[in-house]
Amino acid sequence: MLHHYLQKGITPEYILGLDWTTRLFYQASMEVWLKEEGEKLKLLRG
Numbered sequence: 001m002l003h004h005y006l007q008k009g010i011t012p013e014y015i016l017g018l019d020w021t022t023r024l025f026y027q028a029s030m031e032v033w034l035k036e037e038g039e040k041l042k043l044l045r046g
Helices: 002-007 012-016 018-046
Strands: none
Touching: 002 012, 002 018
């Protein structure tokens, strides 16, 4: 998760400083993004 958000310009220190509920939200958001990217790849492959 840290790698994903670091690529988006959010520092690990920021993520690690969040409370657990907010971290879970960030994790769920990352999972949605990954699922959407996977769907895009499937469409491109035909």
